[in-house]
Amino acid sequence: MSKNGTVAGMDIHGTLGKLEGAGNIFLPRKAAVLLANDDTPIEKRLTLRLEDDAPFEFSPGQFIEVSLFGYGEIPVGLASSPTRQRSFDIVVRAVGRVSKAIHGLHGGDTLHVRGPYGNGFDLDALRGKNVLIIAGGLGLAPTRSLIQYILDKRDEFKRFTLFYGTRDPNTLLFPEDLEEWRESDKVEYFETVDRATGPWKGNVGVVTTLFQKTKLEPGTKVVVCGPPIMFKFVLRELDSLAVPHQDIYLDVERRMKCGVGKCGHCQINDKYTCTDGPVFTFAELEKLPEAF
Numbered sequence: 001m002s003k004n005g006t007v008a009g010m011d012i013h014g015t016l017g018k019l020e021g022a023g024n025i026f027l028p029r030k031a032a033v034l035l036a037n038d039d040t041p042i043e044k045r046l047t048l049r050l051e052d053d054a055p056f057e058f059s060p061g062q063f064i065e066v067s068l069f070g071y072g073e074i075p076v077g078l079a080s081s082p083t084r085q086r087s088f089d090i091v092v093r094a095v096g097r098v099s100k101a102i103h104g105l106h107g108g109d110t111l112h113v114r115g116p117y118g119n120g121f122d123l124d125a126l127r128g129k130n131v132l133i134i135a136g137g138l139g140l141a142p143t144r145s146l147i148q149y150i151l152d153k154r155d156e157f158k159r160f161t162l163f164y165g166t167r168d169p170n171t172l173l174f175p176e177d178l179e180e181w182r183e184s185d186k187v188e189y190f191e192t193v194d195r196a197t198g199p200w201k202g203n204v205g206v207v208t209t210l211f212q213k214t215k216l217e218p219g220t221k222v223v224v225c226g227p228p229i230m231f232k233f234v235l236r237e238l239d240s241l242a243v244p245h246q247d248i249y250l251d252v253e254r255r256m257k258c259g260v261g262k263c264g265h266c267q268i269n270d271k272y273t274c275t276d277g278p279v280f281t282f283a284e285l286e287k288l289p290e291a292f
């Protein structure tokens with residue numbers, strides 16, 4: 001879907017008249033599960049490939065609706081970069097009916113997807129700038145798409161810093177990526193856990209403790225994705241560092257159903273999170289009383 005709200009060339013804000021045939025915006029596409037990995041005890045990473053082999057173009061920060069017949073459909077962020085095409089990753093946390101059913105899938109199984117939806121991160125605004133990404137818990141999944149994108153197009157961005165915080169070492173996602181980022185000279189990577197367990201030798205403390213490890217340069221664009229409680233503390237810290245609110249990008253989750261601006265489930269004041277978001281600047285969100 002484009003930023004002006006069109007899906008496959010039709011106006012999604014128009015009538016629901018075109019629901020039959022190829023123009024049906026709710027028609028899902030079949031996808032094969034190439035790999036299914038239990039990254040953590042509650043989070044499964046799936047690598048998917050569309051069976052129709054038609055192009056699947058998306059931008060970091062967009063999401064898809066994933067469905068399993070007999071169970072239902074849920075919105076899930078795309079967790080790999082469009083620069084690494086032919087297949088794509090998602091991470092699903094088992095919380096309820098649909099997500100738990102998705103956890104039962106293995107390599108060779110199939111599910112259905114529709115999308116991509118949402119605006120994604122504003123790559124034009126980030127290009128040529130210092131970028132700091134702050135990810136908490138499952139928030140690393142949608143931001144991994146942007147992380148891979150920046151790493152693959154490293155020359156287009158200036159200084160690149162990544163903060164990642166989780167509850168404990170057992171809840172760290174993408175273990176192979178973390179190994180790579182710890183060694184990489186393309187990203188300044190800092191990680192922390194709230195509670196150390198086992199052989200963990202790294203930082204212990206909430207994600208905001210990582211601000212002490214490095215100095216934020218003026219003009220840095222900051223991308224934040226994580227649980228609402230993390231937003232509160234990170235935004236307070238960014239305010240103390242005088243980061244302008246229009247330079248802070250927040251990936252916001254709301255209850256979604258249709259994903260295409262029809263049902264109103266995801267509304268924050270006059271904004272639809274599914275089409276106007278899920279990425280908003282803090283400057284935009286602070287004008288919406290229902291956002292926080």
Ligand SMILES: Cc1cc2nc3c(=O)[nH]c(=O)nc-3n(C[C@H](O)[C@H](O)[C@H](O)COP(=O)(O)OP(=O)(O)OC[C@H]3O[C@@H](n4cnc5c(N)ncnc54)[C@H](O)[C@@H]3O)c2cc1C
Nearest residue numbers: 063074075076077091092093095096097098099254255256
């Ligand atoms: C844009 C967007 C991107 C998302 N990306 C991911 C992702 O990458 N990986 C992932 O695992 N989840 C993601 N989610 C959340 C995911 O959609 C919900 O966890 C899912 O809809 C739960 O459905 P269920 O049938 O498994 O659980 P349900 O039986 O519907 O609910 C079980 C529990 O989950 C809570 N819940 C339900 N929906 C949501 C929601 N939208 N947000 C938060 N809590 C919810 C309920 O309050 C309840 O406590 C995303 C949500 C949005 C809106």
Ligand code: FES
Nearest residue numbers: 257259263264274
């Ligand atoms: S999810 Fe239906 S309008 Fe946003």
